Amino acid sequence: MHFTNMVEDSFAYAKGAVVGEWMRWVLLVVSTIIFPLIMGYVVRIYSGKEPAPELEDWGSLFIDGIKLFIIGLIYSIPVILVFLLFMGGSIALFSTGSNAAAAAGLGSMLLGIVLMIVVSIVISLIAAIGMIRFARKDSLGEAFNVSAILAHIGKIGWGSYIAALIVLWLIGIVFAVIVSILGIIPVIGWLIALFLYPAFIIFQARYMVTIYESAPAPA
Template identity: 30%
Template sequence: MFNDSINYLKDSDDAAKTVLIGGILVIFGFLIIPALIVQGYTIRVLRRVSDGDTEAPVFSDWGKLTIDGLKAAIIVLVYSLLPAILAVVFIGGGVALMDRAPFIGGFVALLGSLLTFVVGLAVLYVVPAALVRFAEKGTMGSGFEYESLVPIVRDREYATGWLLALGILVVAGVITSAIAVVPLIGWLAAVFLGFYAQVTAAYIYARSYAEATEHRLREGPEVDDTRPAV
């Protein structure tokens, strides 16, 4: 899967054009619409790969990309609300208590930090599966169909793919941080590399999701608990 993911965009017919457009959109992402288009392109990658299409998509039907990107952003935002609320309630509440009860306030803030980290990590783990589900079904509600998502995120294939994608994003982040210090050229190279890494990770998310789905269909629901991811 690793080699396939690395070569996914590189081996497409319009690789250079796609990376160029993607990088330019990332540069102007602060205008929001370009960022939504990039997110929409990622959803298109998730949809194609989960359907078994090995050819990377191109930037076309920009209106559709923007709408899909907006829907995906809303899904991510909704999932992110839970750790955000925990942080405000527990960490913020703990800090507020410190003036009157330092020990209790500190404990509440520490507990809140731990809960926020754990829930945030869980959200980071589930969101890619939710986005693949949305890409497949086309409705925002499908990204919250937990009865369909839970068996997928518990599967070993998905967990392995998620870790691989995370590793690629971390390595890409380190590399882009290192080369971005070079004036202009290094920063531009970091932008395009970041986009390439995002597409690579999307390929892995969709592929691992599809493999987890195939595993469940092949072995049947009666063995769901025999190969948990965690």
């Protein structure tokens, strides 16, 4: 897996989607504000469309975005359950007023945070491929076909897959820093940031597609 090529390909894809396509860029900004629309656009990217697709068939775009949102929400349920279980127990212990119970509550809270992080990471590894499977197969069920998802990740290679996601995570940090700096600039700063968001979302989506397609095709 050549990470430099993947980043360059994703950047070129995002650039082609917005640079020189000013009306599309403005519509993408609007879609980012009405978030199901940009999520629906991500579904179209996940489906493998090249070059970046036009913004059309808005009803279908909105529905696909809602479906992608629901998939993400369902995948977040285990994390929410861990949070409720440990945080609820911690609050109950704190409320007793006992120092020993408070210490136990603090321990429970820290354990809950660690478990939430672990569960979140595991779930995100599966969900990322599941969402692309949903777009490729046009089936909500395929988003939760865990055996097929794990098999696909196995073809990519777990080490390569995780390393590729770390690269994306680092790029995301750089983007967040840039946006934070722009936020300091009155008026024009947040406007520039607003226009950068859809470009970065497209970059992320395309990058995930390159990861997905890095799995060897069946013989």
